[in-house]
Amino acid sequence: MSAPMDPEGAIEVEAVGITMRFGEFTALDAVSARIRPGSFHALLGENGAGKSTLVKCLMGFYRATSGGVLVDGREARMASPANAQRLGLGMVYQHFTLVPSLTVAENLVISRRDAPARIDWNAEIAALEAFMATTPFRVPLTRRVDRLAAGEKQKVEILKQLYLGSRFMVLDEPTSVLTPAEADEVLGHVRALTQAGRLTVLMITHKFREVRAFADDVTVLRRGQVTGTGRVADLSSDDMAQMMMGARPDTTPPARRGTPKGVVLSLTDVRAGDRSGHGEVAIDALNVRAGEIVGVAGISGNGQVELMEILTGQRQLRAGRMDVAGAPYRATRAEARARHVRYLPEEPLRNACAPRMSVAENLAFRVFDAGGDGDADGTGEGARKRRFWLDRRGMMARAETLIEGFDIRTRSARAPIRDLSGGNVQRAALARELTGKVDLLVVSNPCFGLDFAAVRAIRERIMEARNSGTAVLLISEDLDEILDLADRLVVLSEGRVIHETPAAGADPKALGRYMAGQAA
Numbered sequence: 001m002s003a004p005m006d007p008e009g010a011i012e013v014e015a016v017g018i019t020m021r022f023g024e025f026t027a028l029d030a031v032s033a034r035i036r037p038g039s040f041h042a043l044l045g046e047n048g049a050g051k052s053t054l055v056k057c058l059m060g061f062y063r064a065t066s067g068g069v070l071v072d073g074r075e076a077r078m079a080s081p082a083n084a085q086r087l088g089l090g091m092v093y094q095h096f097t098l099v100p101s102l103t104v105a106e107n108l109v110i111s112r113r114d115a116p117a118r119i120d121w122n123a124e125i126a127a128l129e130a131f132m133a134t135t136p137f138r139v140p141l142t143r144r145v146d147r148l149a150a151g152e153k154q155k156v157e158i159l160k161q162l163y164l165g166s167r168f169m170v171l172d173e174p175t176s177v178l179t180p181a182e183a184d185e186v187l188g189h190v191r192a193l194t195q196a197g198r199l200t201v202l203m204i205t206h207k208f209r210e211v212r213a214f215a216d217d218v219t220v221l222r223r224g225q226v227t228g229t230g231r232v233a234d235l236s237s238d239d240m241a242q243m244m245m246g247a248r249p250d251t252t253p254p255a256r257r258g259t260p261k262g263v264v265l266s267l268t269d270v271r272a273g274d275r276s277g278h279g280e281v282a283i284d285a286l287n288v289r290a291g292e293i294v295g296v297a298g299i300s301g302n303g304q305v306e307l308m309e310i311l312t313g314q315r316q317l318r319a320g321r322m323d324v325a326g327a328p329y330r331a332t333r334a335e336a337r338a339r340h341v342r343y344l345p346e347e348p349l350r351n352a353c354a355p356r357m358s359v360a361e362n363l364a365f366r367v368f369d370a371g372g373d374g375d376a377d378g379t380g381e382g383a384r385k386r387r388f389w390l391d392r393r394g395m396m397a398r399a400e401t402l403i404e405g406f407d408i409r410t411r412s413a414r415a416p417i418r419d420l421s422g423g424n425v426q427r428a429a430l431a432r433e434l435t436g437k438v439d440l441l442v443v444s445n446p447c448f449g450l451d452f453a454a455v456r457a458i459r460e461r462i463m464e465a466r467n468s469g470t471a472v473l474l475i476s477e478d479l480d481e482i483l484d485l486a487d488r489l490v491v492l493s494e495g496r497v498i499h500e501t502p503a504a505g506a507d508p509k510a511l512g513r514y515m516a517g518q519a520a
């Protein structure tokens with residue numbers, strides 16, 4: 001096996017005056033940032049500020065329009081990601097890239113460029129054990145990746161980069177699918193490596209808590225420009241927020257008005273299979289009333305995906321019933337339209353948009369309703385839909401109104417929606433789903449990966465929907481979000497509702513214990 005860790009240790013990476021243009025749009029405007037060797041550097045910025053673009057320029061995914069990258073003070077040609085890897089630059093993403101059906105050891109060995117055609121597994125595992133002992137990470141090498149918890153998977157992703165010889169690592173929102181305890185463990189280990197001088201880290205994050213707890217330095221981007229940089233210890237969270245947004249953040253939670261009315265959604269004695277095919281989702285009773293937000297709390301993988309699939313008609317019930325406004329509901333597209341049920345799934349770019357179509361078209365049509373069933377304007381009238389298609393000017397005008405009303409940052413309504421940053425795709429999807437009459441709104445992790453301003457905007461919109469009488473089911477892995485927004489919450493554990501409580505006054509520690517499957 002080739003020596004995985006380079007003995008030279010952490011390297012310095014510097015962006016020098018990087019400008020990146022996409023057509024006439026300037027995503028990065030002469031951005032410079034020095035990531036000191038052995039430092040843990042946070043990269044902050046609102047959605048669309050240019051963080052991913054900067055990182056892609058550093059890692060050789062994009063060729064910058066102008067400017068350059070220095071590695072240990074020497075100009076480096078970042079012509080491709082392979083090139084960056086040869087120089088010791090690696091990247092860990094928000095979502096996992098491991099092959100789920102292979103073991104940890106298999107994933108590590110096949111990631112190597114020089115992986116032999118015939119592999120002596122005993123020797124490889126012994127070498128991997130020895131390698132792992134030089135790092136703070138401990139993972140079961142012979143376990144299949146799909147049997148690992150999220151925190152362990154993220155450890156393997158980082159370990160893989162170390163194994164490939166990375167001495168500079170970009171972490172792109174690495175903790176978004178981890179519990180706070182897992183996040184602290186993973187980032188604590190990463191920090192130990194930087195402190196030992198083995199690794200330099202650049203972490204994209206929206207979580208100030210993590211910046212404060214783990215980062216030495218921070219660089220803040222706003223609309224493609226550096227608005228601040230410095231030692232974290234010298235800056236308050238307010239300072240950093242101000243650099244990000246150009247104003248002090250408003251942290252008051254959205255105002256709740258009115259009291260819940262009659263039941264809109266009810267699940268009774270529902271039974272369905274789970275994704276693994278071995279377990280079961282079993283919900284005896286779950287109700288959401290008009291003008292009420294019910295939060296579904298739980299650690300990811302405890303039935304949230306299956307619950308969403310049941311509600312959207314993608315998972316059949318083995319038993320039990322689902323009612324909307326007192327009548328049985330099977331969640332077909334036609335029913336959803338007629339009963340004014342709307343969904344905001346996770347990862348809307350993938351699950352609720354046509355990425356190559358324009359922002360305006362995506363605002364006008366619910367693409368998962370495609371196939372002649374599209375609901376043009378939220379009223380569900382086919383004739384109006386046809387008229388809508390013909391009325392491009394009307395569509396553009398309506399898009400402009402939604403773009404302004406929901407503060408969607410796009411260079412134009414005609415731009416393909418896939419060119420928008422994550423937060424702006426989310427706003428666009430919510431803008432579309434909240435247009436017209438909505439009796440039931442089902443949302444899943446609506447603020448995943450979003451910055452403050454976007455989080456605030458999206459939460460306000462959800463609260464407004466509640467205040468105007470919509471029944472909202474909020475499935476979220478973010479307990480704080482549920483405590484801020486929900487009237488009532490349930491905890492989902494291993495496919496079952498194991499606890500229910502009003503949100504006001506609920507004790508997060510006790511809820512954490514329920515989420516972990518322990519009785520409080």
Ligand SMILES: Nc1ncnc2c1ncn2[C@@H]1O[C@H](COP(=O)(O)OP(=O)(O)OP(=O)(O)O)[C@@H](O)[C@H]1O
Binds near residue numbers: 053
């Ligand atoms: N391939 C592209 N073509 C056109 N515009 C793009 C492209 N990639 C990014 N942009 C634009 O560049 C800007 C910066 O996007 P980027 O993805 O770097 O932001 P970000 O700070 O990473 O945001 P987020 O926190 O939402 O991930 C955005 O306005 C985006 O619409």
